[in-house]
Amino acid sequence: MNVYADNAATTRMSQAAVDAMLPFLRESYGNPSSLYTLGQKAAESLQASRETMAKYLGCDAREITFTSGGSEADNQALLTAATLGARKGKKHIISTAFEHHAILHSLKRLEKQGFEVTLLDVHENGLVTAQQVADAIREDTCLVTVMYANNEIGTIQPIAEIGAVCRERGVLFHTDAVQAAGHLPINVREQNIDMLSLSAHKFHGPKGVGLLYARKGIFLTNLIEGGAQERGKRAGTENVGGIAGMAAAFREACEHMDENIAKVTALRDKLIDGLSKIPHCALNGDREHRLPGNVNFCFEGIEGESMLLLLDGKGICASSGSACTSGSLDPSHVLLAIGRPHEVAHGSLRLTLCESNTEAEIDHILACVPEIVAYLRGMSPVWRDLVEGKKSFIL
Ligand SMILES: *Cc1c(COP(=O)(O)O)cnc(C)c1O
Secondary structure, eight states: OOEEOBTTTOOOOOHHHHHHHHHHHTTOOOOTTOSSHHHHHHHHHHHHHHHHHHHHHTSOGGGEEEESSHHHHHHHHHHHHHHHHHHTTOOEEEEETTOOHHHHHHHHHHHHTTOEEEEEOOOTTSOOOHHHHHHHOOTTEEEEEOOSBOTTTOBBOOHHHHHHHHHHHTOEEEEEOTTTTTTSOOOTTTTTOSEEEEEGGGTTSOTTOEEEEEOTTOOOOOSSOSSOTGGGTSOSOOOHHHHHHHHHHHHHHHHTHHHHHHHHHHHHHHHHHHHTTSSSEEEOSOSSSBOTTEEEEEETTSOHHHHHHHHHHTTEEOBOSSOGGGTOOOOOHHHHHTTOOHHHHTTEEEEEOOTTOOHHHHHHHHHHHHHHHHHHHHHOHHHHHHHTTSSOOOO
């Protein structure tokens, strides 16, 4: 049985998204900036996609800038806030220790340019509070950026409350909503969000497409210079087909959100309950305030990568917090941020579900994981030391 359980890494494109894209890959290939009918058809599609995205985000179509994905939107949001802040002599930015690298690495660059960054501690349960944000805001704070939901442990932050604090103190608020968009309700006005990033391939749309919402009056700084596309804020011929695919996927996700949340949450809870029976393991992140599809555990005495290879052998696609893919042996910065010690953080497993997963698939995962954990522990010198009492168990 093949089970795709890595939906936080990327998702399968929906039929609606593929169908929306195809005409622009075939007959309707015009450049939306051209004046003839073929080009104008593309321009109309672009506008329709913008209105669809705006409708489901609760904003105006003019407040949306299409980008190449979540990373680009995050980069542009931070650069914009930094540029606006510097103009007023405000060079302090607040974020959290467990953001995506698109945020953390952008912040590193801004630090080199003379900005001061405060990274809020994340509680053991994977949450930050609006009070922490309120306490960290200073006279010279130009931006607060806090992710909506974490990509590794799935915890959902109190975005509307944080937005309210920022609004009251006159500080710009950006949220990386890449994991939340299409999975949780979003309304940028009601949630006091000034800027928001999302990415199509995390909600069954195509890869390489995303957007940055910026509230009216926020003057974006260009990351890419060139033509006057996207009101001059993001040069380059628009990915018309990809954008149409994103809009179709987003509409479908938002229209079916309640039933998807109910279905995926039930699958998630069954998986969490089943895996919790494995000795010396722990769920990472709050059980309640978490994405419907996110399951993330640490298992003591084993390495995440070995687990992934053995799971692949059983047809299961999963992921681990340990960043072997990035060529680094460091454990996940997210697991370290919630206080997991290195040796435990290395033994993490992330399974992320979507509405097309089935109960039978969960049963398959629940049949394989305990067996694999036991097998790997049987070969692990660390586990032997734990069992023989030479080291003490952490979990
Ligand atoms: C996937 C992801 C990104 C990056 O999005 P891309 O479209 O792949 O560039 C940024 N932030 C979070 C939280 C993500 O999960």
